[in-house]
Amino acid sequence: MPIYHAPTKDMQFVLHDVLKMSEADIPGYGDLDRDTTLAILEEAGKLASDVLAPLNVIGDSEGCVLENGVVRTPTGFKAAFDQLREGGWTALDCDEQYGGQGLPYLMNTAAMEPFVSANMAFNMYQGLTHGAYSAINVHGTDAQKQTYLPKMASCEWTGTMNLTEPHCGTDLGLMRTKAVPQDDGSYLVTGQKIFISSGDHDLAENIIHLVLAKIPGGPEGIKGVSLFIVPKFLVNEDGSVGARNAVSVGKIEEKMGIHGNSTCVMDYDGATGYLIGDMHKGMRAMFTMMNEARLGVGLQGYAQAEAAYQNAVEYAKDRLQGRAVTGAEFPDKPADPLIVHPDIRRNLMDQKSFVEGARAFTYWGASLIDRAHKTDDKAADGLISLLTPVIKGFQTDKGFEMAVNAQQVYGGHGYIEEWGMSQFARDARIAMIYEGANGVQALDLVGRKLAQDGGKHVMAFFELIKAFLKDNAGQDAEFDRDFLDPLKAASKDLQAAGMYFMQNGMKNPNNALSGSYDFMHMFGHVCLGYMWARMGLAARAGLAAGGGDTEFLETKLATGRYYMARQLPATSLHLARIQTGADTVMALDAAQF
Structure with missing residues (x-):
């Protein structure tokens, strides 16, 4: 196990x-x-x-x-x-x-x-x-908060988000679920939702579904969507669980992974619901949930990679295969362990440097959310809004890749279920899809977030990196070479990509959108490079102060050097792809595929 x-x-x-x-x-x-x-x-x-x-x-x-x-x-x-x-x-x-x-x-x-x-x-x-x-x-209203939040905080009642329908996923303006107003202020919700994580289960006494639906007579498309609280069991005036609502499970989806979570088809047949937030402003309310969820999904990306990495390291240290090319390191054994081989080391270092960088990036993002919410800091709110699709998209892409890399360390045993490595890869795969597929995250980043508030947030990010480089340059030539210079080069690549979008995206939007996925990954690498530079500074300070765990701090520096030397230069590849524009991407007619 x-x-x-x-x-x-x-x-x-x-x-x-x-x-x-x-x-x-x-x-x-x-x-x-x-x-x-x-x-x-x-x-x-x-x-x-x-x-x-x-x-x-x-x-x-x-x-x-x-x-x-x-x-x-x-x-x-x-x-x-x-x-x-x-x-x-x-x-x-x-x-x-x-x-x-x-x-x-x-x-x-x-x-x-x-x-x-x-x-x-x-x-x-x-x-x-x-x-x-x-x-x-x-x-929610004060009454809704008092009714639902205490039970949801304790998870005596659990919650879900219901967006997707069989015919619409990203394009929620196509949804058909209806909410018909009633004389008592409630609504009757009718429709079918699919891919509903935790849609039904036996872990809690009630499930509070948040359901997107359209009120008849409202605006067309996404502007006509509202959000409703639809409990599995209606709640009595005294707060106790009442009669069963008209919501049921059509089936449990059969999935590639996360089998332990009940991903359900939910059928609403005139279920009683209650409007949350303003009428026809459902996406505004739902995005409060989705933006938080997207940071959580970004965490899932590296957290699954962490678990897979831990097992891959243990296997690489234990499994005897071949001899080190420089000579036997364990001559008393029939072979050396896998970890002596450079390609295994490369694989493990890719995993280790990503996981530790992504952890720092995610925690920094969470701290920006705290600063925005607790101090009403608009700059922090704008910055985390910019970074959210990067945290979600880049980290889940790379997290899956690293889970596969960990599986690869096992060779054939990684493909056999009894070793458990395939589960990490299968479970990690969904994180690239739900809460907005990663291609949509990239489109959101380039199509919306870069220009948000006149581009002030991406400019603030560049100024943040520039100030960091200036404040920390010249203290140590080795640190400049190993950490600051690579970060500076990668940041320049990111700025060059943004400039390309400005110069070429207006006349042909496909020039920007064809490079959006590369830009998201480039942005992710720069963010992890920034995190590794900060971690490098912290490790150096710890070593200089003495009394700390010297081996831990030196390991941190060595891992950071690896990321800066072996991973961060990927920004130049992404820039080269972006600057080719849309011509090669859009060259074929649909019939030619």
């Missing part, structure tokens, strides 16, 4: 040495010193390793079952979910007035990472609830 241990030392390094959490001027951060965060992360790690990880294979092999209209989750999921709830893990950053602990979003992000690595399908039940909670908290 695959192993997993929470990388608490790495997590603590990012929180305190890189982001300097307890010193930040964000409300709530000052209370989170090293001892406090370590205690939280160690407990989360124990739960992940001891309870959730052993259920991962069980969830994959058993899946969820629909019996007589009831969805049953895999063996052990209910007891584990109860343990998660009772420990308060579902409500770490929820408002205290609703039973939460009121911790910052960054702390919740870090604490959730081990759960995702240990059992991604399981964690989705509470992860989606958190997003639904946030949407109601921001857009």
